[in-house]
Amino acid sequence: MPTDAPDPDDRTSTEIPAPRAPSPHESLDDTPADEELRFVSSFADTDAVLNKVTTRAMATRLPRLIGTALRLVWDVDRRALLALLACQVAAGVLEAAGLLATTATITAVIASGDVLARLRDAAPSLCLLAGAVGARAGLGVAVVYLSQRLTPQINRKAEALLLEAIASAELEAYDHPGFVAEYDAADRGAQSMRTLLTHSQDVIAAAASFAAAASVITYLHPVLLPLLLLGAIPRGIAAVRAARIEYQTSTETQHERVLLNNLRWQIADEWRANQLRAFTLAPHLLAVYEKHADKVQRITQAAAARAARVSILGALAGGAAAGLVWGAVVWLLATHRMSVAAAGTAVIALRTVSTSLGGIVGAGTSMYGTGLYMDNWQQFLDRAGGHRMELRRGGDELPKPRVFRAEGVGFTYQGRKKPAVDGVDLEVPVGKIVALVGENGSGKSTLANLLTGLYMPTTGRVTWDGRDTRDLAPRAAWKHICYLTQHVVHWPLVARDNITAGQPRADHDAAMARALAASGADEVVDGLEHGLHTSLAHEFMGGTDLSGGQWQRINLARAYYRPGVLVVLDEPTSALDPRAEHRIFKGLREQAQDRAVVLVTHRLANVAFADEIVVLEHGRVRERGTFDELVKAEGLFAELWQLQQDR
Numbered sequence: 278m279p280t281d282a283p284d285p286d287d288r289t290s291t292e293i294p295a296p297r298a299p300s301p302h303e304s305l306d307d308t309p310a311d312e313e314l315r316f317v318s319s320f321a322d323t324d325a326v327l328n329k330v331t332t333r334a335m336a337t338r339l340p341r342l343i344g345t346a347l348r349l350v351w352d353v354d355r356r357a358l359l360a361l362l363a364c365q366v367a368a369g370v371l372e373a374a375g376l377l378a379t380t381a382t383i384t385a386v387i388a389s390g391d392v393l394a395r396l397r398d399a400a401p402s403l404c405l406l407a408g409a410v411g412a413r414a415g416l417g418v419a420v421v422y423l424s425q426r427l428t429p430q431i432n433r434k435a436e437a438l439l440l441e442a443i444a445s446a447e448l449e450a451y452d453h454p455g456f457v458a459e460y461d462a463a464d465r466g467a468q469s470m471r472t473l474l475t476h477s478q479d480v481i482a483a484a485a486s487f488a489a490a491a492s493v494i495t496y497l498h499p500v501l502l503p504l505l506l507l508g509a510i511p512r513g514i515a516a517v518r519a520a521r522i523e524y525q526t527s528t529e530t531q532h533e534r535v536l537l538n539n540l541r542w543q544i545a546d547e548w549r550a551n552q553l554r555a556f557t558l559a560p561h562l563l564a565v566y567e568k569h570a571d572k573v574q575r576i577t578q579a580a581a582a583r584a585a586r587v588s589i590l591g592a593l594a595g596g597a598a599a600g601l602v603w604g605a606v607v608w609l610l611a612t613h614r615m616s617v618a619a620a621g622t623a624v625i626a627l628r629t630v631s632t633s634l635g636g637i638v639g640a641g642t643s644m645y646g647t648g649l650y651m652d653n654w655q656q657f658l659d660r661a662g663g664h665r666m667e668l669r670r671g672g673d674e675l676p677k678p679r680v681f682r683a684e685g686v687g688f689t690y691q692g693r694k695k696p697a698v699d700g701v702d703l704e705v706p707v708g709k710i711v712a713l714v715g716e717n718g719s720g721k722s723t724l725a726n727l728l729t730g731l732y733m734p735t736t737g738r739v740t741w742d743g744r745d746t747r748d749l750a751p752r753a754a755w756k757h758i759c760y761l762t763q764h765v766v767h768w769p770l771v772a773r774d775n776i777t778a779g780q781p782r783a784d785h786d787a788a789m790a791r792a793l794a795a796s797g798a799d800e801v802v803d804g805l806e807h808g809l810h811t812s813l814a815h816e817f818m819g820g821t822d823l824s825g826g827q828w829q830r831i832n833l834a835r836a837y838y839r840p841g842v843l844v845v846l847d848e849p850t851s852a853l854d855p856r857a858e859h860r861i862f863k864g865l866r867e868q869a870q871d872r873a874v875v876l877v878t879h880r881l882a883n884v885a886f887a888d889e890i891v892v893l894e895h896g897r898v899r900e901r902g903t904f905d906e907l908v909k910a911e912g913l914f915a916e917l918w919q920l921q922q923d924r
């Protein structure tokens with residue numbers, strides 16, 4: 278209701294009352310504390326996640342994350358995946374062969390005798406060593422190529438799954454708190470798939486290298502590997518603890534970060550840009566942003582200090598452990614328990630094992646951060662899957678329905694106690710125009726969403742030719758509707774596709790001409806440089822933008838072009854000039870000849886010609902009848918009509 282409208286409590290008044298002084302409970306000083314701006318989501322409860330982050334939980338999660346990455350890759354390009362894994366195994370085998378060749382080479386070189394003879398003896402193992410190094414370099418190139426081939430594919434697959442999930446969800450899903458923000462977070466998760474694959478790849482490569490070097494070390498002397506693993510434990514524990522801190526911080530700040538992301542988008546958004554400036558709102562929004570950014574920064578900085586302390590302790594313990602291992606090698610050498618050649622190889626192998634262990638821990642811990650984003654992706658897929666249209670609807674198809682009915686229909690939005698629509702009966706047959714009127718929030722748009730089968734009723738039923746809309750296949754059913762919503766929608770497409778919605782009819786030219794003439798969009802298209810071929814993707818380079826009224830005409834043309842039977846026009850002329858508005862309403866009867874028309878509007882003069890006017894109040898039908906009947910009845914409609922006349 279406009280702010281200068283009469284006092285809603287005084288329904289008989291036709292006077293415009295003086296602006297009301299704010300009541301005490303509206304005073305800024307007296308109001309209770311504002312509700313905190315926070316991101317509400319169905320994503321796993323942060324506290325529960327934080328409590329579950331144990332080192333063991335992290336260790337068992339690693340194979341699951343690698344498994345998810347490999348499954349995705351398997352789906353998109355199994356040949357490349359197999360080749361990649363084969364390369365890793367071959368690289369591991371070559372690593373082991375290279376290490377063994379090192380022992381043979383050193384043994385030959387340090388043996389007594391003629392230099393040339395020793396070099397000759399060393400030649401085969403030297404060739405093997407050089408060959409192994411060269412082949413490993415070749416495999417490295419192949420791995421990079423295969424990875425670069427795979428990563429865009431899994432990104433694309435993850436994005437496609439996400440888009441498919443959101444496009445197949447019930448419209449009602451958007452009424453659940455956080456649904457869109459969760460989608461944003463999941464989208465970032467889809468982008469992170471690339472990193473997940475890289476990290477998985479690093480873990481697998483490091484594991485292959487570790488296996489090769491560990492086998493060689495065990496072969497050289499069985500005591501070395503246990504010692505080495507023992508020595509790696511303090512560093513490993515420290516790395517896992519530091520990663521755990523990082524993971525906990527990511528989880529703890531996750532909701533705040535989604536909120537910040539959303540605020541950034543709102544501040545930069547084109548459709549808000551005008552108001553942001555006109556109301557000089559930027560400093561306030563930036564202050565809100567800073568408040569939440571501060572919180573994230575405080576948590577992150579405290580965590581960084583904790584992680585640094587843990588890492589320093591790990592490094593000190595790791596240094597002591599390394600000393601122990603090297604001491605053992607020297608002792609083995611000094612006591613002739615190991616040959617000089619074997620000791621030389623052991624030095625190289627020990628370094629390899631140590632590097633690969635570091636690689637496993639490093640890449641593995643990085644995977645947890647990425648895994649968090651991937652969880653968002655997976656959780657959104659699961660959640661959207663729960664809203665899949667097919668879950669709650671049947672698969673029946675209707676050739677061309679003739680009668681649309683609401684039978685005791687009620688609908689309650691998520692999180693609301695009172696129904697938005699409550700026990701409404703309505704019938705709209707082909708050839709009739711039914712107008713829905715009522716004050717703001719009385720349930721008109723919700724009822725329109727129910728009649729069109731976009732929402733499923735909470736109580737009662739909506740039928741098309743007697744068939745419950747719950748039983749109809751949604752996409753096939755929506756082919757029968759031409760729905761102009763209150764919110765004018767701009768698609769970043771050329772003018773023609775904006776009108777055809779990318780679904781040209783068999784009688785395209787005639788249908789387009791009719792739709793353009795009936796909606797007034799003909800004048801808009803005539804003014805475009807390339808007519809129907811003009812790009813209306815203003816947000817992209819080279820696109821043209823239209824005025825609000827021009828966009829509304831294009832939206833009307835879209836509704837008229839579609840060969841549907843149920844035409845629903847929700848405030849179709851709110852942005853139109855008087856001439857354009859006159860043209861629309863004059864042409865509406867013609868539209869109704871072979872269609873059922875539902876008109877939602879506040880401009881009561883425009884509903885005079887409707888066959889039936891249904892007046893809604895708090896979701897219920899308060900009155901119904903023709904224009905004359907309702908004016909004579911002196912009820913709510915007559916009162917609203919009188920108020921408009923006074924203006």
Ligand SMILES: Nc1ncnc2c1ncn2[C@@H]1O[C@H](COP(=O)(O)OP(=O)(O)OP(=O)(O)O)[C@@H](O)[C@H]1O
Pocket residue numbers: 278452690691693697715716717718719720721722723724763
């Ligand atoms: N997505 C939503 N989630 C929760 N409540 C909603 C949602 N959309 C609408 N409502 C509530 O449902 C009620 C009916 O809204 P609806 O949009 O159907 O009213 P309307 O008669 O079309 O209003 P208007 O004349 O302002 O367009 C209102 O109380 C509104 O606050």
